Amino acid sequence: xxxxxxxxxxxxxxxxxxxxxxxxxxxxxxxxxxxxxxxxxxxxxxxxxxxxxxxxxxxxxxxxxxxxxxxxxxxxxxxxxxxxxxxxxxxxxxxxxxxxxxxxxxxxxxxxxxxxxxxxxxxxxxxxxxxxxxxxxxxxxxxxxxxxxxxxxxxxxxxxxxxxxxxxxxxxxxxxxxxxxxxxxxxxxxxxxxxxxxxxxxxxxxxxxxxxxxxxxxxxxxxxxxxxxxxxxxxxxxxxxxxxxxxxxxxxxxxxxxxxxxxxxxxxxxxxxxxxxxxxxxxxxxxxxxxxxxxxxxxxxxxxxxxxxxxxxxxxxxxxxxxxxxxxxxxxxxxxxxxxxxxxxxxxxxxxxxxxxxxxxxxxxxxxxxxxxxxxxxxxxxxxxxxxxxxxxxxxxxxxxxxxxx
Amino acid sequence: xxxxxxxxxxxxxxxxxxxxxxxxxxxxxxxxxxxxxxxxxxxxxxxxxxxxxxxxxxxxxxxxxxxxxxxxxxxxxxxxxxxxxxxxxxxxxxxxxxxxxxxxxxxxxxxxxxxxxxxxxxxxxxxxxxxxxxxxxxxxxxxxxxxxxxxxxxxxxxxxxxxxxxxxxxxxxxxxxxxxxxxxxxxxxxxxxxxxxxxxxxxxxxxxxxxxxxxxxxxxxxxxxxxxxxxxxxxxxxxxxxxxxxxxx
Numbered sequence: 001x002x003x004x005x006x007x008x009x010x011x012x013x014x015x016x017x018x019x020x021x022x023x024x025x026x027x028x029x030x031x032x033x034x035x036x037x038x039x040x041x042x043x044x045x046x047x048x049x050x051x052x053x054x055x056x057x058x059x060x061x062x063x064x065x066x067x068x069x070x071x072x073x074x075x076x077x078x079x080x081x082x083x084x085x086x087x088x089x090x091x092x093x094x095x096x097x098x099x100x101x102x103x104x105x106x107x108x109x110x111x112x113x114x115x116x117x118x119x120x121x122x123x124x125x126x127x128x129x130x131x132x133x134x135x136x137x138x139x140x141x142x143x144x145x146x147x148x149x150x151x152x153x154x155x156x157x158x159x160x161x162x163x164x165x166x167x168x169x170x171x172x173x174x175x176x177x178x179x180x181x182x183x184x185x186x187x188x189x190x191x192x193x194x195x196x197x198x199x200x201x202x203x204x205x206x207x208x209x210x211x212x213x214x215x216x217x218x219x220x221x222x223x224x225x226x227x228x229x230x231x232x233x234x235x236x237x238x239x240x241x242x243x244x245x246x247x248x249x250x251x252x253x254x255x256x257x258x259x260x261x262x263x264x265x266x267x268x269x270x271x272x273x274x275x276x277x278x279x280x281x282x283x284x285x286x287x288x289x290x291x292x293x294x295x296x297x298x299x300x301x302x303x304x305x306x307x308x309x310x311x312x313x314x315x316x317x318x319x320x321x322x323x324x325x326x327x328x329x330x331x332x333x334x335x336x337x338x339x340x341x342x343x344x345x346x347x348x349x350x351x352x353x354x355x356x357x358x359x360x361x362x363x364x365x366x367x368x369x370x371x372x373x374x375x376x377x378x379x380x381x382x383x384x385x386x387x388x389x390x391x392x393x394x395x396x397x398x399x400x401x402x403x404x405x406x
Numbered sequence: 407x408x409x410x411x412x413x414x415x416x417x418x419x420x421x422x423x424x425x426x427x428x429x430x431x432x433x434x435x436x437x438x439x440x441x442x443x444x445x446x447x448x449x450x451x452x453x454x455x456x457x458x459x460x461x462x463x464x465x466x467x468x469x470x471x472x473x474x475x476x477x478x479x480x481x482x483x484x485x486x487x488x489x490x491x492x493x494x495x496x497x498x499x500x501x502x503x504x505x506x507x508x509x510x511x512x513x514x515x516x517x518x519x520x521x522x523x524x525x526x527x528x529x530x531x532x533x534x535x536x537x538x539x540x541x542x543x544x545x546x547x548x549x550x551x552x553x554x555x556x557x558x559x560x561x562x563x564x565x566x567x568x569x570x571x572x573x574x575x576x577x578x579x580x581x582x583x584x585x586x587x588x589x590x591x592x593x594x595x596x597x598x599x600x601x602x603x604x605x606x607x608x609x610x611x612x613x614x615x616x617x618x619x620x621x622x623x624x625x626x627x628x629x630x631x632x633x634x635x636x637x638x639x640x641x642x643x644x645x646x647x648x649x650x651x652x653x654x655x
Contacts, residue, residue: 002522009519016507316503319464320517320565321492323485399464403499 006326010333024302025342027295028382032346032375033353034288039371040354042281044364049273052196053266059233060132061098061240063087063226063247066262081222082251082260088226090250097231097239100128103210104225107218109180111157111165111206113172118164122155122179122206124213125227132229133193140173140188143209151211155184158203159192179206182216236267292375295342296382299335303390307331314394315402328395335387336380343379347372410473411572411605412438412461417470419456430456432628433470440572441603443596445616448625457625458609462495462575463487475572492520496566500578502558504550510537510561511546517569536564539602540594556587563594567604574598576608580615586649592618593642618642 014021065082091101105124110117123129127142143154155177157165162172172186184206193202214220230239240263247261307314314327322330351372354365419431431453438444448454459465460472463479464487472479475494479487491497496517504513514533518524524532537543540560550558559579566574576595580588596618598604608619616622617640624632 004526005519005522012508012512016505312503313505316499316505317516317520318488319462319491319497321488321520321569323488323520325485326488326520400459403464403503 006329006333010330010337013330014334014337020302020306021338024299024338025345027298028292028339028342028379029295029346029349031288031292031295032343032379033349034291035285035375035378036347036350036367036371037353037357037365038284038288039281040350040365040367041357041363042277042284043366043368043371044354044358046274046277046281047366048364049277050270052194053270053273055193055196055202059099059229059231059236060266061228061230061236061243062104062264063228063243063261064224064264066258066260081220083223083226084221085223087247087250088223090246091226091228091243094246095228095239095242097235097242098228099231100131101226101228102126102129102132103223104129104227105210105213105218105220105223106225107213109217111161112178113165113175116165116167118161120161120204120206122208122213122217124208124210124217126210129207129227132227135193136191137188138191139171140186142188148209148211151215152209153182153184153212153216154187155179155206155208156188156190157186157207158190158205160201160204161206162189179208180217182212184208230265233267236265240265240268289378292378292382296339296386299338299383300386300390303331303335303387304393306334307390307394310394311397311402311405314397315399315405318397318399319403324395327397328391331391331394332384332387335391336383339379339383339387340376343376346379347376350375408439408441410437411440411442411475412436412607413471413473414461415471415473417457417460417467417472419453419460419465420468430628431460431467434625434628434630435470436623436630436633438573438605438607440605441599442621443599443606443608443619444621444623445608445610445619446623446625447610447613447616448631449611451627452625453628454609454611454625456628458575458577461607462497463491488520492517493569494572496569496571496574498559498562498566498574498576498579500581502550502555502562502582504558504561504565506551507549509547509549510542510553510564513550513561514564514568516565521569532568533564536568537561539567539598540564554587555583556590559583559587559591560594563591563598567598573605573607576606578610579608580610580612586646588615589642589646589649593646596642 063083085103088101088103091098095101102125106121108119108121111120126148127145130137130142137156140156142156143152146152147154157172165177166172166175172189175186176183177186178184190203190207196202228239228243230236243263244259248259251260253260317327351367354367357363358365414434414436417431417434418429421428421430434457446454446457456465460467463474466480474490477490479490482490505516511530511533514536515529518529518532534543534546537546540563542557542560542564545553545557550561553561563574580591583591592615595606595608599606608615610616617636619636620639621635622632623630
């Protein structure tokens with residue numbers, strides 16, 4: 001009895017009842033297709049979240065004031081004025097895990113160019129901000145440290161602002177626009193960044209020197225944010241600790257005091273989102289996995305019926321020289337062929353379904369090789385696991401009784 | 407002296423049914439030499455079926471000896487018995503036992519699939535030859551449902567021949583057939599017996615069928631009642647020729 005003959009026997013046995021074989025397969029097909037599609041949807045959404053977070057600058061760290069208790073009343077975080085330029089200087093001088101630091105102060109207002117106007121946000125930062133955000137300039141140049149020290153009335157504008165203020169499509173570089181009452185010269189156009197992880201349009205912004213925003217628009221000495229970038233992704237956690245220490249020292253907080261600021265890293269944000277989408281993936285996969293198990297039980301069910309129905313055939317095979325092990329392997333192989341063929345069809349179907357989801361629902365999907373390999377492996381194991389008992393039952397039949405079975 | 411194919415010595419077989427012991431065979435002795443066409447006869451309960459199971463290596467005796475082609479089966483395990491059945495015995499059953507929706511050729515090839523020493527080319531060639539021997543060379547691709555009862559039984563005989571066994575063991579092989587087709591099958595078996603010297607052991611309860619064999623072993627109540635050479639053995643071919651050409655209805 002060689003392996004080739006065995007495969008031939010099992011294959012021919014399946015051929016004799018194609019419809020039944022296909023119906024048995026259906027459970028596995030649906031199970032595998034479901035697993036692959038679900039994992040693809042889960043992975044796709046995870047990937048797109050990662051990408052959009054990365055688009056905000058993957059090493060970026062943000063400091064903002066924290067709500068704090070002042071004279072017994074808890075103050076709203078946005079009204080707390082705790083960050084100053086001194087903090088920025090301290091960070092620039094002392095931090096070892098930071099490659100760039102920029103103050104941040106922003107306000108909403110109306111941008112005007114001739115007859116066009118557009119409500120937008122002006123973001124006052126230092127030139128390093130563009131490095132921190134990994135934000136290239138599409139046209140024109142960035143402002144310089146000189147512009148910062150002179151509070152120069154220059155700005156960079158995002159694509160959305162450009163589109164709305166210059167509906168004719170002419171280049172905005174070199175033009176003068178007004179933000180509220182202050183005229184600004186547009187010296188650069190920022191590259192398109194798209195939406196961030198929260199769905200905000202990152203291109204709806206005007207970027208100007210922080211000194212200009214502080215002195216000419218808001219007349220304040222406090223900052224709303226400090227932006228920084230860690231030297232690399234792995235040192236983000238260390239950078240967060242380091243920043244906290246430096247800021248606590250700079251704010252002269254006692255060890256019993258709460259932080260009056262909050263440091264957020266993108267990595268942290270990434271983890272939060274990833275764990276959410278991870279949970280989603282696990283849930284979806286678990287549900288799909290259940291359908292795979294049900295498919296397996298379907299195989300077992302049909303194989304049991306098949307063994308009973310084919311008792312006489314088993315008796316015949318034994319009488320013409322099949323050993324118990326030959327019968328066992330035949331039925332096991334039949335189950336395996338069903339599950340593997342079903343698995344192959346399921347993989348094809350799952351990959352197609354994932355594509356269709358992307359095309360028709362515009363959901364991001366990502367079919368990973370590992371999910372294909374895994375579900376295929378699970379399939380084969382399902383076939384062996386659920387095929388074994390019926391096969392064993394068949395192999396233990398007494399040939400005499402099996403031959404007489406009606 | 408021709409070679410002994412079967413040696414049955416004081417064969418006993420007991421079954422335990424709950425607390426009762428049923429003695430199906432109570433000590434049977436006979437030999438079969440190569441080239442014989444022997445029928446084993448007996449009514450229900452005579453031990454005929456038990457005898458057949460033991461002769462077919464599907465069952466083992468409780469006591470006594472059974473040698474098939476010189477091999478004592480009493481000492482063999484399940485797998486060795488399977489191998490022996492595969493190489494030395496060709497079964498023909500009352501209900502044909504062909505695999506449904508499977509061509510005649512593939513049905514005949516089946517025993518050789520369980521014999522690893524036969525290549526796929528040999529397998530096909532031998533199956534075709536066996537089908538030619540039963541005059542079904544033009545029905546290779548027909549499935550059992552496309553064949554008449556007599557043709558199905560001839561496929562079964564081809565399947566019994568294909569592994570070149572030392573003995574063809576037929577169990578009421580004509581039981582499901584009308585008399586004309588029965589005679590055709592008997593004529594085929596007689597021909598195989600005479601031209602190819604196949605040893606045939608035919609288990610039946612019909613005296614009419616037994617008259618075509620050269621020897622009859624009669625069992626009753628688990629004992630050998632009669633073991634007689636058939637003096638006036640009939641030729642199935644002649645009987646067939648004597649039948650009216652067409653059925654009158």
